[in-house]
Every structure is written in C-alpha cells, then in structure tokens.
Amino acid sequence: MATERRSFSYRLLCAIFFTPIFVVGIIFLILWLSLRPHHPKFHVKEFTLQGLGQTNGYLNVNVTVRNPSHRVRIYYDSMRGSVYYKDQRVGVVSVFESHYQEPKNTTILHYVYNEPLALTTQASNNQRTIEIMNDRTQGMVVYSLQFKSVIKYKGSMWDKRSHRMRATCNVGVGPNGVILAKYKDRQCHVHMSLFELYT
Numbered sequence: 001m002a003t004e005r006r007s008f009s010y011r012l013l014c015a016i017f018f019t020p021i022f023v024v025g026i027i028f029l030i031l032w033l034s035l036r037p038h039h040p041k042f043h044v045k046e047f048t049l050q051g052l053g054q055t056n057g058y059l060n061v062n063v064t065v066r067n068p069s070h071r072v073r074i075y076y077d078s079m080r081g082s083v084y085y086k087d088q089r090v091g092v093v094s095v096f097e098s099h100y101q102e103p104k105n106t107t108i109l110h111y112v113y114n115e116p117l118a119l120t121t122q123a124s125n126n127q128r129t130i131e132i133m134n135d136r137t138q139g140m141v142v143y144s145l146q147f148k149s150v151i152k153y154k155g156s157m158w159d160k161r162s163h164r165m166r167a168t169c170n171v172g173v174g175p176n177g178v179i180l181a182k183y184k185d186r187q188c189h190v191h192m193s194l195f196e197l198y199t
C-alpha cells in the first residue's frame, strides 16, 4: 500500500514537472516548423529553342522561383542561369543582381538566350553538335538549366549563414525545339551547401 501511494505521488510529481516542459516543447516545435527557412523552389514552365538545327536561333525560357517560407525573406546574391548540353555550357545570362524575395512570393524568370544555337552551327566536326543532331533525330535533346547563387535567409532566427545554391532542371525538347510535356512543370533539383569565404 505504502509503495503504491509513493509511486502514485511520484507519478503526480513527474506530471507536474514534465507537462509544462512538454507543452513548451510543442510550442517551440510549432514555432520552429513555421519559422524555419525553406530553400527556393524552381519549376520550368517554358523552354523553346527556336530554330534547332538552323543558323540563327534563340532559346526562350520561363522559369518560376518560389520562396515557400512563411516568414523568411530570401536574399539572392547575383544569380546566373546557365544552359548546358552534357558538360558543355551553351548559354549564360544574369538573372538577378542582388534581389530580395518576400515570403510565399513566386517570381517569374522570363528571358532569352541568343547563344545556345551557336553550338549547333559550329563546324560540323564539333562532337557535341553531332551528338545534338543525333539526339534530335531520335526524338529528344536533353539540356540542363542551372541556376547558381549565394543566398541568405533574412528574418530567420536559426539560420543566418550564407548558402551556395544550385538548382538543376533537366529539360528534354522534341525535334521542334519545344519542351516535352513530361519535363514541363517538374520541380528542379536544388542543392544547398554552406558558403565558406576562405576555402
């Protein structure tokens, strides 16, 4: 009997001590979940190569960038958008020169590359040109769009560091140069790493 009563009051004591800690913990968890920063999300909406296989073409790109965080602004250092065919860069533009993005904002990046077709018009002994033309004959050429920047989360209590960001979007185009349906609207892969000034 005595031991039972002792264990009961012990349990009561435990409850009195731990319930507030538990409640505070839950509150912090909810705060953390709503205030923690999320990396930006990229989706390719449009990717059209005008004049694939001709001498004077251009590439039309429309990509959306979303800041999914509830309360955290994202600061982008200069951001560049490059297009690659395999390991070869075939075009690059400057997308942002230091830019703040509000929470829950979606920004449309719509721009044109003039260079990508240079690759297909170079001397035909260029290995990559031959490969592009072969891919095209087979129905699909896969390019990779890459966005690189250094970003910071503004208003985040937890994360005040700079991060190197790289978003990679693989885009397959048909022989007409237009993005294929299964590549459209796909979420791009975003890789984040800590930005070290002195490495």
Ligand SMILES: *[C@@H]1O[C@H](CO)[C@@H](O)[C@H](O)[C@H]1NC(C)=O
Pocket: 045, 046, 062, 063, 064, 108, 110
């Ligand atoms: C880019 O894509 C977005 C989303 O689909 C669309 O709302 C917008 O009108 C497009 N912009 C241009 C210039 O095509």
Ligand SMILES: *[C@@H]1O[C@H](CO)[C@@H](O)[C@H](O)[C@H]1NC(C)=O
Pocket: 100, 101, 102, 105, 106, 107
């Ligand atoms: C997102 O931010 C951009 C640039 O700051 C602005 O032009 C655009 O209107 C904003 N979009 C929405 C949906 O508020």
